[in-house]
Amino acid sequence: MGDCTNGQFKAIRPAARVAGQRQDVWTIVNDAAAASPVKPIVNMGQGFFGYNPPDFIIEAAREAVTRVDANQYSPTTGRPNLKAAIAKVYSKSLEKEIDPTTEVTITTGANEGMLCAFMAFVEDGDEVIVFEPFFDQYISNIEMAGGKVRYVPLAPPPGGDHSTSSSGDWKIDLQKFKDTITPRTRMIVINSPHNPVGKVFTRAELEEIGNICVAHNIIILSDEVYDSLFYVPMTRMATISPAIRNLTLTVGSAGKIFYATGWRVGFLIGPQHLIKYVSAAHMRICYSSPSPLQEACAVGFAQADEHNFWEDSRKSLLGKIKRFTEVCDELGLPYSMPEGGYFVMVNFAKVKIPEDYPFPPHVASRPRDFRLSWFLTVEFGVAAIPPTEFYLPENAHLAENYLRFAICKEDSVLEDAKSRLRGLRKYM
Numbered sequence: 001m002g003d004c005t006n007g008q009f010k011a012i013r014p015a016a017r018v019a020g021q022r023q024d025v026w027t028i029v030n031d032a033a034a035a036s037p038v039k040p041i042v043n044m045g046q047g048f049f050g051y052n053p054p055d056f057i058i059e060a061a062r063e064a065v066t067r068v069d070a071n072q073y074s075p076t077t078g079r080p081n082l083k084a085a086i087a088k089v090y091s092k093s094l095e096k097e098i099d100p101t102t103e104v105t106i107t108t109g110a111n112e113g114m115l116c117a118f119m120a121f122v123e124d125g126d127e128v129i130v131f132e133p134f135f136d137q138y139i140s141n142i143e144m145a146g147g148k149v150r151y152v153p154l155a156p157p158p159g160g161d162h163s164t165s166s167s168g169d170w171k172i173d174l175q176k177f178k179d180t181i182t183p184r185t186r187m188i189v190i191n192s193p194h195n196p197v198g199k200v201f202t203r204a205e206l207e208e209i210g211n212i213c214v215a216h217n218i219i220i221l222s223d224e225v226y227d228s229l230f231y232v233p234m235t236r237m238a239t240i241s242p243a244i245r246n247l248t249l250t251v252g253s254a255g256k257i258f259y260a261t262g263w264r265v266g267f268l269i270g271p272q273h274l275i276k277y278v279s280a281a282h283m284r285i286c287y288s289s290p291s292p293l294q295e296a297c298a299v300g301f302a303q304a305d306e307h308n309f310w311e312d313s314r315k316s317l318l319g320k321i322k323r324f325t326e327v328c329d330e331l332g333l334p335y336s337m338p339e340g341g342y343f344v345m346v347n348f349a350k351v352k353i354p355e356d357y358p359f360p361p362h363v364a365s366r367p368r369d370f371r372l373s374w375f376l377t378v379e380f381g382v383a384a385i386p387p388t389e390f391y392l393p394e395n396a397h398l399a400e401n402y403l404r405f406a407i408c409k410e411d412s413v414l415e416d417a418k419s420r421l422r423g424l425r426k427y428m
Contacts, residue, residue, distance in 0.1 A: 017140075017143060017144050024136075024389075025136070025370075025385060025386060025389040026045075026046070028362070028363060028370065028373075028374070029045050029373060029377065029383050029385065031360075032363075032373065032374045032377035032378055032383070033377055033383055035377075035378055036377055036378045036379075036381050037378075038378075038379070038380060038381030038420075039381065040381070041377065041381050041382070041383055042381055042382045042383065042413060042416050042417045042420065043383045043409075044382060044383060044384050044405040044406050044407065044409065044417055045383040045384055045385045045404075045406065046385075046406065047195070047261070047342065047343065047406040047408065048261045048262070048406075048408070049259040049260075049261065049408045049409075050408065050409035050410045050413055051259060051409075051410055052259065052260075053258045053259045053260045053300070054258070054259075054300075054307060054309060056299065056300075056303055056307055057258050057260070057296055057297070057299060057300045058296075060295065060296040060298075060299035060300065061292060061293060061295075061296035064291075064292035064293070064295035064296050065292045067292075067295075069291075070291050070292045070295050071291060071292060072291060073287070073288050073291070074106070074288040074289060074290075074291045074294060075288065076279065076282060076283040076287055076288050077104075077105045077106065077279045077282075078104065078105060078106025078267070078289065078294065079106065079291060079294040079295060079298065080100070081294075081295060081298035082106055082254075082265075082267075082294045082295070082297055082298040082301070083100035083101070083104045083106065083267075084100045084298075085297075085298045085299075085300075085301035085302045086098075086100070086104050086252070086267055086269070086301055087099065087100035087103070087104055087269075088301070088302075089301050089304070090250075090252075090269055093227075093236060093239075094236055094238050094239060094250065094269065095239045096238075096239075096245070098269060099272070102272040102275065102276070103269060103270060103271065103272055103275055104267060104268070104269050104275070105267065105268050105275050105278055105279040105282060106265065106266070106267050106289050106294060107266040107267060107268065107282055107289060108264045108265075108266065108286050108289040108290070109253065109255060109264040109265065109266045110223070110225045110251050110252065110253040110255075110256070110266035110267075111137050111141070111266070112264075112266065112282070112285065112286065113251055113266040113267065113268045113278070113282070114137070114138070114141055114189075114221060114223065114251055115141040115144070115145070115281075115285065116268070116278045116279075116281040116282040116285060117187075117219075117221050117249055117251075117268065117278050117281075118141050118142050118144075118145035118147060118187070119145050119281040119284075119285065120274075120277035120278045120280065120281040121186060121187060121219055121274075121277065122142065122145040122146060122147040122186055122187060123145075123146055123147075123186075124146035124147075125146070125147075125148065125184060126146070126147050126148070126184055126185075126186040126187075127147065127148045127149075127150050127182060127184045127185045127186060128142045128147045128148070128149055128150070128185075128186060128187045128188065128189065129149075129150045129151070129152060129177070129180055129181070129185060129187070129188040129189070129218075130142075130149060130150075130151060130152075130188070130189045131151075131152050131153070131154055131172060131189070131190060131191070132151050132152065132153040132154060132390065132391045132392065132395055132398075133154065133196055133197065133387050133388075133390035133391055133399060134151075134189070134191070134390050135191065135195050135223070135390070136389060136390055138189055147186070147187075148184075150180045150182075150185070151180075151392055151395070152172065152173065152176050152177045152180050153173075153176075153391070153392075153395045153398060154170045154171065154172055154194075154197060154199070154398075155170065155171050155172075155173065155398065156169075156170055156336075156398055156399065156402075157169040157170065157336070159334075160334060160336070160347050160401075160402075161334065161347055161349040161350075161401055162334060162349075163334050164328075164329075164334045164335050164336075164337060165334070165336060165337070166336065166337050166339060167194070167197050167198035167199040167200075167336040167337060167338045167339050167340075167345070168199055168200065168202070168232070168339050169336070170194075170197050170199050170336065172205065172209075174208055174209070174212075177209065177212065178212060181212070181216055181218070185216060185218055186218065186219060187218060187219040187220070187221055188209070188213060188218055188219075188220055188221065189221045189223060190206075190209060190220065190221070190222055190223065190237065191223040191224075192206070192222070192223075192224060192234070192237075192340070193224075193226040193227070193229065193230055193234070193338070193339065193340025193341040194340075194341070195225075195226065195341060195343060196343045196345060196385070196387050196390060196404040197336060197338075197343075197345060198336060198337075198338025198339055198340055198341050198343055198344070198345065199338075199339060199340075200230055200231075200232050200233075200234050200339040200340045201235070202235070203235040203240070206235055206237050206240055207240050207241075207244075209237075210237060210240045210241065210244035210247075210248075211241075211244070213244070213247055214241075214243045214244060214247065217247070218247065219247050219248075219249065219274070220237055220244070220247050220248040220249070221249050221251065222236070222237040222238065222248055222249065222250050222251065223251045224236065224237075224250055224251060224252060225251060225252060225253035225256050225266075226256060226340055226341035226342070227252065227257075228256075228257045228310060228313055228314070229313065229314055229317050229340055229341055229342060230314070230339065230340040231314065231318050231338070231339055231340060232339045232340070234340065236250065237250070238250050238269075238270075245271065246271055247274075248270060249268050249269070249270040249274055249275070249278065250268065250269045250270060251266070251267075251268055252266065252267045252268070252269065253265075253266045253267075254266065254267065254297040254300065254301070257300070257313075258297060258300045259408075260293075260297075263290065263293040263296075263297070264289065264290060264293070265289060265290065265293050265294055265297045317342050317407070317408065320342070320407045320408070320409070320411065320414060321337075321338060321342075321344060321407055323407075323411060323414050323415075323418075324344060324405065324407045324414050324417070324418065325337070325344060326418065327417075327418035327421050327422065328344075328346055330422070331421070331422070331424060331425065331428065332350065332428070333346055333347060333348060333350065333351075333424075334346075334347040334349075335347060342406060342407055342408040343404050343405065343406055343407070344404070344405045344407055345387065345399075345402045345403070345404055345405075346384075346402065346403055346405060347401050347402050348369075348372050348401055348402070348403060349401040350428050351372065351424055351427050351428055352427050352428065353371060353372070353375050353427065354427075357371075357375060359371055359374060360374075366386070366388070367386070367388040367396045367397075367400040368400040368401065369386035369387060369388050369399065369400050369401065369402060369403060370386045370388070370389075372386065372401075372403055373385065373386040373403055376403070376421075379423075380420045380421065380423055380424070381420060382417050382420050382421060384403040384404060384405050385403065385404040385405075385406075386403060386404075387399040387402050387403070387404050388400055405417075
């Protein structure tokens, strides 16, 4: 029998880690889409692709699901074919021969891989430093592991409200970073190419950050899930020095690389003394990851060069960035030209929302970019993400005039979005 009084069941108390959270940005954007009379919505909010992986990878997935072995549990650290293919590709870019057996582990998406890293090394009260703006999942993952998040903001270009600039002009205050380190600092998370800014950290920036971590024996979780999409020279954290490599876990995403975010195939690469504990956490969290999709991704890595995939992918996404930003240039809306990844941060300081516009209370109470996002979605049917979701409230002013657009969509969708956004002229 259930525990009830007068026919009413008693309320169940949720765990603190999931209780009391305010409405998340994804729900708000979906609500705006539902409220919009403009249909269909052009979804440039979430960073999923609007097209399939290349044919050679799709065919590999079809073949894999016909095999008995590929439809059963994989080894908890990942299928040997995929680990070997990743080790071969990344040995070159990480400038070290990677041992697929001891230095690579496969996870159920990069997000689960990062959760495994936090679970492996962060204990109650340990601190983890992240740079704002941050991928929002970092925070919940750190806190679920018992950690406390410390923040260091990236400063946007001073003239971002008035002129287009490079995403590389978003800068870290290194003194602030040093001052944020305490005896409880266990890890840092650095994301390059960066979501949502598109910044590719320079070698000099990474060297300064890495050397500080070495001095304090801080583990570096280097989130490089957009590593196949860089438009300026890219340096990997683990290549800076042997001492920095010794502390670095490199995070990758086959799902993002091969346009298959729903496949949930991620991986971490690092020295054995770090990877073995990540693998141990992964075993307890979900045991193993999707077997046929691992096999398909193994083919993707193994055959990428012969299909000219890396060059074609960068060329395609850079073309989409240029295609989309044409309308920003037309309207005089400044933006940060991304150095990597597939997000564009557009500045809407020039857009004047009507003062009497009927925002729902939970949107009206949030920073200006939430109102911009709602307005754009409801009035024009174009969904974009308000980046202050990825900041502390006290630093939200740094990005409240920006919206993040995911441009990994079909060209026809980008053209539709451009056509709709031209309607903003009457609000400028």
